[in-house]
Amino acid sequence: MSATTAQTPAPTPAPAPASTPARRRGQAWDTALVTVLSFVTALVISAVLIAISDKQTRDSLQYFAHYPGDTFRFAWSAIWHTYQALFYGAIFNPHTASNGTLSGYLGPISETLTNATPLIAGGLAVGVAFRAGLFNIGGQGQIIIGAVFAGFVGFHWHLPAGLHLIAAILAGILGGALWGGIAGFLKARTGAHEVITTIMLNYVAINLLGYLLSVKGFQAPPYGQAIANPVDHNATLPLLLGSSLRVHLGLILSLAAAALVWWLLKYSRLGFRLRAVGANPFAARTAGMHVENSYIVVMLISGALCGLAGVSQVLGTNPQITSDIDGGIGFDAITVALLGRANPVGTVFAGLLFGALRAGGPLMQQYAPIELVQVIQSLIVLFIAAPALIRAIYRLKTSGSSVGAELAKGWNG
Known part of the structure; x- marks a missing residue:
């Protein structure tokens, strides 16, 4: 009777870790998402401040219980015109573009690039x-x-x-x-x-x-x-x-x-x-x-x-x-x-x-104090420096990253 040699089944190999480029792309998308959400959150909070700083909005609060629509209408108008003015001054102004000149079309974006x-x-x-x-x-x-x-x-x-x-x-x-x-x-x-x-x-x-x-x-x-x-x-x-x-x-x-x-x-x-x-x-x-x-x-x-x-x-x-x-x-x-x-x-x-x-x-400045621009900048930095807060607000998966940790990782592109 021949003895048969028992063979131990080969262990199942562990799944290979994600490639380094894939991990880097994932980290890049994650960082970009948090950055965009930080910017959007800063704009939303700034919008609230714009509404509060608007005199018509504040005055309408006195009769809010009777005509709440006025408060929301004035607040939206202040927010819309303020951000519209920011867009006109930084990207494109249809009023100056109507004159048909190069400076009218590209003046705002030229100022943005000059300041940048x-x-x-x-x-x-x-x-x-x-x-x-x-x-x-x-x-x-x-x-x-x-x-x-x-x-x-x-x-x-x-x-x-x-x-x-x-x-x-x-x-x-x-x-x-x-x-x-x-x-x-x-x-x-x-x-x-x-x-x-x-x-x-x-x-x-x-x-x-x-x-x-x-x-x-x-x-x-x-x-x-x-x-x-x-x-x-x-x-x-x-x-x-x-x-x-x-x-x-x-x-x-x-x-x-x-x-x-x-x-x-x-x-x-x-x-x-x-x-x-x-x-x-x-x-x-x-x-x-x-x-x-x-x-x-x-x-x-x-x-x-x-x-x-x-x-x-x-x-x-x-x-x-x-x-x-x-x-x-x-x-x-x-x-x-x-x-x-x-x-x-x-x-x-x-x-x-x-x-x-x-x-x-x-x-x-036609619609809101110039200090609001500095407030927007400060809020952006605040949320950028605290990604855990953004993740908590939007219930994103925690990666344990922070500005300091990301700076310590080295430049990956």
Whole structure:
């Protein structure tokens, strides 16, 4: 009788995990959905505030029990006209388009793009610093110094067309890089926290600009106002849509910077090193990476991007430097970076959104206080920074993600 050998059935293989590209696409859609819902929620809450701020709506509350329709009608009218004014000021205005001119058709979108240009560059600067674990809130100072360098070359030097513009752009980028590099150097060599040093450097830049605007040679004659000499025409950024519209070459430069930053941090060795340092500086140091040098390099890059924002301001939008040349962009850039989830593509769209809010804000004043634009921005940031709240409101599946966690993961596109 032959013995038969019992064979143990092979174990059923565990299902293969989802591919990395599939997981990334799922995470991207999840992030996009939460971002859109955050924006919509902010608009809904802002609509309530618009209705409350409307005088007719408030007055109709006195007889709400007898004629409730008046309250709802006045509230809807206030909300509709306010958001319509935002659309007219930022995207398309049929009233100005009726004149048949190019500026009438493209004027609103041109203002949106003009306002978005420095915000995109500034948002990229903040996002790059995030990748290395640093929080650069010195955008204001870096933009100012970049504008000073670019403006000085623009009005003090006299070079042929083309060469003069290139020299002014490079000077502005260099100025911002040097100012950001100071904070990076202090962080690397002394351990000084970048938040403190960048805040202090903001004040230094503000007061340095105030001094320069009182110095002959920098200040414009007849030396009675705090305004710099105008930039030569050879050093101004060319307009993209004709002389009647303000959008200029700075937009192309900011978009090119976004593409370069995306490639740098996704595919280059330097980008890998910066992401590794940002994820875990101790592990990066153990792997042989020079963490301190990475801090210096990333702040140089971040400052250079802020310098590019300053370039777009003084060579494109405002040809004469004034005390408010930064226009609050340095701090708005933090909001743009957060809204864009520190992703270069997201930062571009966030910059466009905030550019639209800035462009449409003045027209909104006909129906609501201009402060409502800032309220909308603040609410967007609030909900973006608290995705768990959005998930709870709309009963979405929890992924356990947050802005800080997503920034720590690295750039996945």
